Amino acid sequence: MRSKSQSLLLRKIALHAFLLPLAIIWLFPLWMMFVFSTMPDYGIFSPQIVLWPSTNFVANFQNLQADTNFIGAMMISIVVATVYTVLSVMLTSMAGWALARYRFVGRSLVIAIILGTITLPYFVVVIPQFIMVAREFKLANTWIALIVPPLFNSLGVLFMRQSFSMMPNDLFDAARVEGVKEWQIFLRIALPLARPTMAALAIILFLASWNNYLWPLLINSKPGMMTAPVALGVLIGLTKVSWGGIMAGAVLLTAPILVVFVALQRHFIAGIAAGAIK
Numbered sequence: 169m170r171s172k173s174q175s176l177l178l179r180k181i182a183l184h185a186f187l188l189p190l191a192i193i194w195l196f197p198l199w200m201m202f203v204f205s206t207m208p209d210y211g212i213f214s215p216q217i218v219l220w221p222s223t224n225f226v227a228n229f230q231n232l233q234a235d236t237n238f239i240g241a242m243m244i245s246i247v248v249a250t251v252y253t254v255l256s257v258m259l260t261s262m263a264g265w266a267l268a269r270y271r272f273v274g275r276s277l278v279i280a281i282i283l284g285t286i287t288l289p290y291f292v293v294v295i296p297q298f299i300m301v302a303r304e305f306k307l308a309n310t311w312i313a314l315i316v317p318p319l320f321n322s323l324g325v326l327f328m329r330q331s332f333s334m335m336p337n338d339l340f341d342a343a344r345v346e347g348v349k350e351w352q353i354f355l356r357i358a359l360p361l362a363r364p365t366m367a368a369l370a371i372i373l374f375l376a377s378w379n380n381y382l383w384p385l386l387i388n389s390k391p392g393m394m395t396a397p398v399a400l401g402v403l404i405g406l407t408k409v410s411w412g413g414i415m416a417g418a419v420l421l422t423a424p425i426l427v428v429f430v431a432l433q434r435h436f437i438a439g440i441a442a443g444a445i446k
Contacts, residue, residue, distance in 0.1 A: 198422065205415035212411050225416060232403070232413035240392070241399035242420065248314050248384075248395060249377040256319050256373050257366055264328025265354055269340070279329075285322045290382070298386050313387045314395075318380070324369050331365040332358060371432055378425060396421055 199219075204212050205228060206221040232238045267279060297317055302308040335358065343353050359366070381397040388394065394402070400417045403410040 198426075201415055201422070202419055205412065205419045207412065207415075209410065209412050212415070224412060228410075228412035228416040229420075231410060232417050235410065235413065236394070236399040236402050236417075237391075238396065238399055238417055238420070241394050241396045244393065245378060245396040248311075249374050252315050252319065252377045253370050253374045255315070256321055256324060257370050259319055260321055260324030260369065261328045261359065261362070261366065262354075263325045264330075265332050265358060267325070268329045268332035282322045282325055286326075294382060294386065297383075301387060307387075309388050309390045309393055314384060314393075317387075318377070318383060321373065324373065327369050328362065328365065331362045335361055367432060371429065374428070375425060378421075 203218060203221050206223065206225040207218065208222075208224050208227075211218070211222065211224075229238075267275065301313050301317055307313040339357065340353055343357055348356075379397060380395070381401065384395040385398050385401065388398070396417070400414055400421070403414050403417075
């Protein structure tokens with residue numbers, strides 16, 4: 169037993185010795201982003217290698233706020249990402265439930281089409297989507313245009329379909345025998361069982377909406393409707409680029425995501441693992 173425990177300890181030490189350099193490599197760009205956010209613009213391009221923060225973060229943030237109203241843009245991003253995540257998780261859950269538990273004509277064709285849409289580059293879809301939303305529906309510069317068009321997510325539908333397919337049929341058959349309605353089975357039985365998968369999907373969708381730059385840039389032209397990534401892009405001008413402000417804004421955009429991911433990583437890992445085990 170003693171030799172076995174020692175062998176296990178050596179394996180853990182070897183694993184940590186292997187993972188620690190990888191963690192440093194991954195964290196180093198984030199650390200340098202924070203360091204650059206505390207430096208003036210001329211200091212970022214200094215020939216000297218600087219690895220420790222300076223004292224210019226507040227001035228960079230003040231310039232960022234004065235140029236873009238970055239706090240307001242972050243509030244818009246929070247609202248858009250939160251509403252988008254909630255609606256998209258519910259929509260993809262309902263679609264995944266229907267494709268996993270019901271047999272209907274054309275079901276295989278629908279699944280094939282959803283799989284096919286994953287292979288399409290986003291740039292193929294964004295122009296027709298922009299023409300339809302902005303010209304046909306005249307919804308440019310509105311909350312609906314920001315949130316509703318990207319709601320359908322093929323990956324989310326397949327993700328939830330896989331989760332519902334793994335659940336035992338006997339559980340739902342027993343509920344039907346007891347007289348439970350279909351919508352109650354979905355809401356009160358299936359969704360609670362799929363909670364880890366929904367949590368993982370929610371993190372993925374929130375990150376996608378939070379970092380989305382192209383669609384908010386195309387569909388909104390009012391300064392008061394800019395999301396945070398678009399607000400950062402405004403700082404890149406033809407004659408002047410506020411690198412300090414960009415780095416400060418990037419830190420403010422990255423910090424909440426890191427906190428959310430660290431806080432919910434247990435659910436994220438559980439959801440990913442649930443989709444790999446059957």
